[in-house]
Amino acid sequence: MEEEEDPCGHRLVDPTPLLQSPTRSFGIHISSLISRATSRRVLRQPSMLVRETAALQLEERQADWTYSRPVVVLDVIWNLAFVLLTVAVLGSTARERPSTPLRVWNAVYAMQCLLHVGLVYLEYRRRSRRRAEDDDDEEGLVESRSSVPKRLESLNTMVSFLWWIIGFYWIIVGGQALLQDAPRLYWLTAMFLAFDVFFAVFCIALACVMGIALCCCLPCIIAFLYAVAGQEGASEADISILPRFRFRQVNQEEKFDLENQQAVAPTVTELTRDSIDEIALSPDDSECCICLSQYEDGAELHSLPCNHHFHSGCIVKWLRINATCPLCKYNIIQAREQV
The missing domain is CATH 3.30.40.10 (Zinc/RING finger domain, C3HC4 (zinc finger))
Structure with missing residues (x-):
């Protein structure tokens, strides 16, 4: 994603999302929200500029944390576990005949998990090489924000959101008949849908907490950043x-x-x-x-x-x-x- 400028002349970069949900993530764009707020005359104050800068700092730390080795390993294991579970259930439910194509939905869901794993790994490798080369100039930073894996991951997130809506619709349309005709496919689909909702609610709640903290308790955010990042x-x-x-x-x-x-x-x-x-x-x-x-x-x-x-x-x-x-x-x- 390309850089944008807010009305105060500060350049914003597309922040990296949080730890991905089973297949995707919902990004937190606190700095963009604060930047839009500063476009209003009543909020165009130095204190808002400071909070916008702090939000960018927080999102940069978040991006580094998201693509750190422990988080990437956890993300890969989590998604591969979903893939293996899907393969096992699809293999053991050959005789189930759902009234809606839940088997297709789960198969596509598993492929999205695999795609997500591949994109995360590519982005992790690219960031690791950049850190090894000590490429810390601004041009390198812009490149990292608009890399091909991140663009594809954003596209995968949009497609998976639409796919979630389709899966939810098929579950509702199938109703009680799905529980009788294909109980294991039904519960597998319901579990995946529930996990995605949980991660979405978690990210939205975290975004609200971060926004409130930035506006009302910026020193706490600064102390947190120092504790996480060190000097x-x-x-x-x-x-x-x-x-x-x-x-x-x-x-x-x-x-x-x-x-x-x-x-x-x-x-x-x-x-x-x-x-x-x-x-x-x-x-x-x-x-x-x-x-x-x-x-x-x-x-x-x-x-x-x-x-x-x-x-x-x-x-x-x-x-x-x-x-x-x-x-x-x-x-x-x-x-x-x-x-």
Whole structure:
């Protein structure tokens, strides 16, 4: 799937879905939903941009987790077990005569499982080769998101959804007659349909939880990402050189100057090891975009080279995961803005 741009100019990539259901998966596109929300004027705020960036980070971690060796092995074993079960049931029900073509439905379902296994394996091999070659540039990332196996997997997901509807229709039409004429085929089909529904509900519920957490408790998401991914962003040395400030609220005279676009920054003096400069900000600019909390007098802030500022605790956790500004994607290590 090709890259898209949201109304704020940020490029989005098609996120990798979660662990596949018996044959397919239902992708979670949190960043796309947040991006559409930011197109509304009332939500076009820095805090929403931060949450969109965090959603992309979460989806990238999810993609890495989905195609990790343990998950791929589990996925392959799970789907092959469904294939073997289908073969066994079809072989033992030659004398059953269902009123609807359940035998055909289960055979196609098993073939979709095999196709899914093949596509997952190909994507896993391709990602493994890319990691071995240390191909971490942006062009390589775009290629990974639009690879042929992933395109085919998306097509397989769409076809399997339609096939699920057909199977459900045949079960309903057959009714009680299927239980009498072909009980094992009936229960095999019902089991596959139920598993697909379970995975769909699970993915939808997980998407809702992720969306609520991103909007209401972003620091929890950042802590989770750091626990899962470890320190893959900025090092402690990189973070330690960032300027720190102590926030103080502006007085009436400073507020008047800010409203009239006069002096907007405090005087900066050379810092000692234990001293921290004070910074006075306007009320409109005195909120941390990560935790959505207003700065309190005496709160310690970190300022990035791009002049965006955040609570020290919030931005340090973020930079340990990703060495870029959550607002403008300025890379504090490479001293350039990622585009």
